Amino acid sequence: MPLLYSGKGIFKPLNTGSIDSHVKCVREYIANIFFYTKNNTTIMIDAGYNYPRLKEKMSWLGLDPKDIKHILITHQDTDHVGAAESDSDGLFKDALLYISEAENRYLTGEKRRKVIYGLYTLPQVTIPNQKRLFKDGEVFYIDDIKIECFLTPGHTSGHTNYLIDDKYLFTGDSLWLGADGGYSFINTLAEDNDLSKRSLLSLKNKLRGRSLIVITGHTGWTDDFDFAFAHVDEYCNSFFRQRPADPKAPFNGYDERSDTLENSKKPLPRATQLEQKNSFWDRTAGVYDIFAELYNKKTHDALGKYINSLLLYSDRVLECACGTGMLTKRISGHCKQLYATDFSSAMLKKAHKKCRRQKNIKFRHADITRLKFPDNTFDAVIAANVIHLLDDPSAALNELMRVCKTNGKVIIPTYINKDDSGKTGLYINTINKAGADFKQQFTYAAYKDFFAQNGFTADFTLINGRVPCAVAVIKK
Numbered sequence: 001m002p003l004l005y006s007g008k009g010i011f012k013p014l015n016t017g018s019i020d021s022h023v024k025c026v027r028e029y030i031a032n033i034f035f036y037t038k039n040n041t042t043i044m045i046d047a048g049y050n051y052p053r054l055k056e057k058m059s060w061l062g063l064d065p066k067d068i069k070h071i072l073i074t075h076q077d078t079d080h081v082g083a084a085e086s087d088s089d090g091l092f093k094d095a096l097l098y099i100s101e102a103e104n105r106y107l108t109g110e111k112r113r114k115v116i117y118g119l120y121t122l123p124q125v126t127i128p129n130q131k132r133l134f135k136d137g138e139v140f141y142i143d144d145i146k147i148e149c150f151l152t153p154g155h156t157s158g159h160t161n162y163l164i165d166d167k168y169l170f171t172g173d174s175l176w177l178g179a180d181g182g183y184s185f186i187n188t189l190a191e192d193n194d195l196s197k198r199s200l201l202s203l204k205n206k207l208r209g210r211s212l213i214v215i216t217g218h219t220g221w222t223d224d225f226d227f228a229f230a231h232v233d234e235y236c237n238s239f240f241r242q243r244p245a246d247p248k249a250p251f252n253g254y255d256e257r258s259d260t261l262e263n264s265k266k267p268l269p270r271a272t273q274l275e276q277k278n279s280f281w282d283r284t285a286g287v288y289d290i291f292a293e294l295y296n297k298k299t300h301d302a303l304g305k306y307i308n309s310l311l312l313y314s315d316r317v318l319e320c321a322c323g324t325g326m327l328t329k330r331i332s333g334h335c336k337q338l339y340a341t342d343f344s345s346a347m348l349k350k351a352h353k354k355c356r357r358q359k360n361i362k363f364r365h366a367d368i369t370r371l372k373f374p375d376n377t378f379d380a381v382i383a384a385n386v387i388h389l390l391d392d393p394s395a396a397l398n399e400l401m402r403v404c405k406t407n408g409k410v411i412i413p414t415y416i417n418k419d420d421s422g423k424t425g426l427y428i429n430t431i432n433k434a435g436a437d438f439k440q441q442f443t444y445a446a447y448k449d450f451f452a453q454n455g456f457t458a459d460f461t462l463i464n465g466r467v468p469c470a471v472a473v474i475k476k
Contacts, residue, residue, distance in 0.1 A: 038144065
């Protein structure tokens with residue numbers, strides 16, 4: 001098993017320790033089990049392997065197995081129920097187990113657990129503990145701890161996510177956190193990958209807008225909801241090394257040498273978005289303005305003036321892909337508040353320095369396809385000179401529309417080629433060769449067609465200059 005996954009960046013277990021004052025974690029090889037404590041009541045989330053060092057590691061955290069009276073089971077796989085199985089050490093023989101009615105069918109023998117695309121059937125699991133069965137959506141209390149149950153079938157047919165006290169979401173093996181966000185869990189271990197993805201998309205929609213701490217069984221935790229559910233329409237493919245690669249992922253997840261009593265006193269770090277270093281935009285942030293403003297300043301001035309004519313001084317505005325702040329500085333005096341975002345930390349740093357005297361600007365690191373703002377937040381949303389750089393411009397357009405208020409404006413200026421000859425202009429050709437990686441290039445006509453093909457009705461304005469700029473304005 002270790003050889004199968006080594007070097008692929010798949011399993012990234014937390015070491016034994018605490019996430020916060022309520023949640024403690026024990027590492028068992030590549031898996032984590034958790035303990036939630038409130039007002040002297042401790043609930044165990046998953047029973048883990050029949051792990052020989054469990055009692056020892058629990059003692060590091062001030063926990064004793066005999067005090068555990070309630071165990072929430074996400075699903076019946078042995079790395080989640082082993083310590084409660086009939087052939088275990090019996091550390092939790094008196095605990096009440098909570099399990100979904102659908103998942104309990106594996107324990108009764110009505111259903112058999114299959115992996116590797118149904119090619120292999122796992123042995124039946126037998127658990128002697130008393131059980132409390134529940135249905136999807138059921139809410140119950142253990143003392144004054146609130147538990148809400150969300151069935152997320154796919155990995156197994158009755159897999160459950162538990163939301164505790166409206167804040168802590170324990171996802172078991174439904175969610176896998178990669179370097180660029182959350183995915184459906186490992187493909188070869190799911191009974192139905194498509195169902196798993198649909199379950200996570202449904203859960204995402206149910207929980208969107210809540211402030212949650214999302215905790216997984218094998219890949220850590222995050223308090224960034226958008227990061228946690230970023231790619232749940234895809235799964236973690238265990239046949240290949242993960243891309244993008246996570247430099248913090250252990251080569252061998254089964255190597256527990258870093259899991260020590262001393263380290264258990266340290267807070268457990270959250271999983272975060274891996275910043276892409278040394279991109280074209282990071283490398284050129286320091287000199288980008290020199291070339292761009294020198295070559296195309298008149299276009300930038302005209303663009304800033306035109307966008308200002310569309311804004312009200314009372315507007316709350318979002319600018320995506322602000323870059324070094326060339327447009328940010330030109331428009332910030334014509335709105336009440338401006339959030340300027342970019343994916344490049346180096347570009348943001350440059351923009352912040354340029355606009356440091358303008359007090360109504362807040363700078364944020366953000367991915368235009370996964371914005372961290374609620375629906376209907378901004379009066380105007382601007383994304384200048386970025387749409388042609390994106391792998392998935394449709395996702396970006398949908399995000400821009402989502403965060404824009406009803407009756408607001410989405411304003412999308414983009415550099416275009418001067419004619420239909422197919423020849424690339426000097427400016428575009430130069431930065432593309434330097435590594436900007438244009439995914440597509442537009443003429444004015446092609447730019448109009450692009451929005452029509454994506455189902456958007458827009459008004460268009462052409463701003464001429466050495467590098468012309470076409471501006472699409474979509475009214476929501």
